[in-house]
Structure formats: C-alpha cells, structure tokens
Amino acid sequence: MADINFVGRLSNLWSGFVSLWITDVEKRHPEIAYQNAIDSMIGKYGQLKSATAAIMRRREEISARLENERNELAAISADLNAALATSQDELGIVLIQKKNALEASIKVLEQEMEQARTDAQEAKDSLIQIKAEIQKLKDEKDRMLAQMHSAQARLKIQNQLDGLSVDAEVRALDNVREHIRNTVAEAKMGSELRDSDLDIKLARLRQSSGAITARQQLEEMKRARSVQTDTTGKSM
Structure with missing residues (x-):
C-alpha cells in the first residue's frame, strides 16, 4: 500500500514538473x-x-x-x-x-x-x-x-539606450572643465605673482630711496655742523 502511494506521489510530482516546464516553454514561445x-x-x-x-x-x-x-x-x-x-x-x-x-x-x-x-x-x-x-x-x-514583437523591439531599444552610458562623456567634460579652471587659475596666479613682484620692487625702491634721502640729510647736517664749528672757532 505504501509503495502504491509512493508511486502515485512520484507520478504526480513528475506531472507537476512537466506541466511547469510546458508552461515555461509556452511563455517563452x-x-x-x-x-x-x-x-x-x-x-x-x-x-x-x-x-x-x-x-x-x-x-x-x-x-x-x-x-x-x-x-x-x-x-x-x-x-x-x-x-x-x-x-x-x-x-x-x-x-x-x-x-x-x-x-x-x-x-x-x-x-x-x-x-x-x-x-x-x-x-x-x-x-x-x-x-x-x-x-x-x-x-x-x-x-x-504582433504586440509581443513590438514590445520586444521596444525593450531591445531601451536596453541598448540603457547600455549607452554617458558617464565617459561626462567625465571627459569634467576633465576639460577642470583643465580650463586650472588654466584660468594659473593665468590669474601669474598675474598676481607679477603684481607681487612689482610691489616688492617698488617697496625696495622706496626703501632704497629712503636710505639715500637719509644719507643726504646726514651729510647736509654734518656739513652744517662743520660750518657752524668753523664759524665759532674764528669768533673766539
């Protein structure tokens, strides 16, 4: 009796597998x-x-x-x-x-x-x-x-469009943008550096001019003092 039940269950299981397989084939075709x-x-x-x-x-x-x-x-x-x-x-x-x-x-x-x-x-x-x-x-x-073939064609086109990633193009443009920004920054930095060089030279020039002026003033003061000393000695 148990053997009969086992064979019956096995037959039902096999029938179920065959039915599922046929259903899957029919869905795909x-x-x-x-x-x-x-x-x-x-x-x-x-x-x-x-x-x-x-x-x-x-x-x-x-x-x-x-x-x-x-x-x-x-x-x-x-x-x-x-x-x-x-x-x-x-x-x-x-x-x-x-x-x-x-x-x-x-x-x-x-x-x-x-x-x-x-x-x-x-x-x-x-x-x-x-x-x-x-x-x-x-x-x-x-x-x-006809509807299925049309839908399959649309899905194929959608999959192809999904596969056409624009990440590479976006990255390429990002690199170009970065390069342009760096170039602009370098140009600006060169201009700023030139301006800084001028400022430094001007400051040095002013410092040098100040020293010359002070030396001239010192010489004048020394000459004035010498003249004053000479004048005082002659009076005595």
Whole structure:
C-alpha cells in the first residue's frame, strides 16, 4: 500500500514538473501555445462535424421513413374506403389495424423527426460557433504576437539606450572643465605673482630711496655742523 502511494506521489510530482516546464516553454514561445490551442479546437471541430453529419443523416433517414409510412397510410386509407364500399368487413378490419399501427408509428416518427431537427440545428450552431472561435483565436494570435514583437523591439531599444552610458562623456567634460579652471587659475596666479613682484620692487625702491634721502640729510647736517664749528672757532 505504501509503495502504491509512493508511486502515485512520484507520478504526480513528475506531472507537476512537466506541466511547469510546458508552461515555461509556452511563455517563452507563445506562438506554440496559440497554435496548440488552435489545433485542439480544429480537432474538436472535426469531431463535431462528423457527429453533426451523423445527426443530419439520421434526420434524413427518419424523414424518408416518415414519408414512406405516410404514403403507405394514404394507400391503406384508400384500400379501407374501398373495402367499406364493397362491404369487405374482414379486409376492413385488417386494414384498420394496419392503419392504426401506421398512425402510431408516424406519430413516433414525427416526434423523432422534431428531435432530429433540433439536434441537427444545435449541432450546426455549435459548428458555426467553434468555427468563429477558431477564427477569433487566429486573429488574437496574430494581434498578440504582433504586440509581443513590438514590445520586444521596444525593450531591445531601451536596453541598448540603457547600455549607452554617458558617464565617459561626462567625465571627459569634467576633465576639460577642470583643465580650463586650472588654466584660468594659473593665468590669474601669474598675474598676481607679477603684481607681487612689482610691489616688492617698488617697496625696495622706496626703501632704497629712503636710505639715500637719509644719507643726504646726514651729510647736509654734518656739513652744517662743520660750518657752524668753523664759524665759532674764528669768533673766539
């Protein structure tokens, strides 16, 4: 009993794996899923077509039997009238029995004929419906596959655009910008350095000029003092 349960579970597990695999294949190849569904419906259409043909054939057979029995009933009714007219009572009794049997049979055949007409009409309606569903499914297949191919093309373009990174270009421009800023800074620094050199030279010049002026003043003071000393000595 345990072995039977194990085999059953293993069979169910395998069936599950196969079903998942088929589902995955159908997702990746929807045209296969659509075509399988269309082929399945075409197969059912063929089976229903054969069944409908059998129903219609039965309807025709019932119709033929009904027509024959009605013709026979008409002939028996004529014979019965003749038998009554000629006072053939024994023959009349037999004809009446046949007439009654035919009328009962015709009543049953009429019911069967009505049912056969209904069955045939329903079968034809089902054929028409399945045929329309097959065409509808074919149209849906073409439409959905066209949408999928369009979506795949858009995704391919999007992936290509995503792959076209502009980081390198941005980095290249950043390097150019940095180079330009550095060049401008260097130019500004050179100008500032030149200005600083001028300031230093000017300061040195002013310092040198100040020393010269002070020395000149010192010499003048020394000469004035010397003159004053000479003048004082002569007075004494």
